[in-house]
Amino acid sequence: MMKGLLLTCLLCLSISCLEAQEMTVKRERVFTGTGLYGYMNGGAEQFLEYGVTKLTARDLEYDGEEYALEIYEMPTPEDAYGIYSLHVFRCQRADTLGCIDCLSPYQLQTVCGNRYVSLVFPSGSERAKLQADAVLRHFLSGEEAEKVEFPVAFQSLSPKSGILKFLRGKIGLSEVSSSLTHLLEGIQYTGVWFVEEGDLYRAVVCFETPDQLEALRKKLPAGQIRNTGDLFLECVGKEDENDSEPDGLFGF
Known part of the structure; x- marks a missing residue:
């Protein structure tokens, strides 16, 4: 850091x-x-x-x-x-x-x-x-x-606030993406960096072990994988149509 x-x-x-x-x-x-x-x-x-x-x-x-x-x-x-x-x-x-x-x-x-x-x-x-x-x-x-250490894929994103989310577990993940929640079912991850891009999303999923990375890779079509490293996988996907953005704190 x-x-x-x-x-x-x-x-x-x-x-x-x-x-x-x-x-x-x-x-x-x-x-x-x-x-x-x-x-x-x-x-x-x-x-x-x-x-x-x-x-x-x-x-x-x-x-x-x-x-x-x-x-x-x-x-x-x-x-x-x-x-x-x-x-x-x-x-x-x-x-x-x-x-x-x-x-x-x-x-x-x-x-x-x-x-x-x-x-x-x-x-x-x-x-x-x-x-x-x-x-x-x-x-x-x-x-x-x-300072916060952002993934390379999102370092140039500006502003980040209101756009880039970091999801540590199932509660946060389910609030922003049912598609990723289903995709990551049964897979252990340490965090997910998430951005919506039109009707698509882009995510960097981080892992503790290469085995969990491989488990996600096997679930994804090759065309959805943007980049991989030792312990991360960057992918794109389409969000479920019934998903909607949650209200902010205090409704503002």
Whole structure:
């Protein structure tokens, strides 16, 4: 993994200083393991599939605006990107100046090393939106973090947010592709990078052993295989007609 300063996008955050206004943490809660179930009301399984180890939730007030900040700590940057990729839709601003982020009318989401970060501003006001970058900087700056390691096939894709998904297991996979869910039935994989391209999809499936790669290769017509390596296979396919894109977090 490549090392770098904590999240390239911190360099492009608003230069306004939080010190000019008072940041108030009204409530802070920490959840680990199965403790997520009580907080998330049924959504914990998806996060646990990506190996979430800790959630820190803070209710904030800054410059007259309310914010809800959630920081999910994951095993790897890829896991953080994976859970992020399932929660970003219809970004008004995406991956600005090379960072992984998505700004929507009521929420700013980002990937910070092995952390998936969500900042919700219920008012949706322009002031709340303009201050959101600076609020995140207050809690995330000053550290180093590993970057997400994207497959070569998708490194040039820009923006990635809202387009490229990383699926760690059956829950995430079934949400975005019934075709791949059926194709990978009985095959062990470590992750799937997934992009829709019109009525087709393109996927890079990663494995722990060559035997599992061969098991998938035998299921696929040669024309659907784009590339292979020691422990990955890139393929294309057609999505089932009854599949539809799931709604985003909070319905935004």
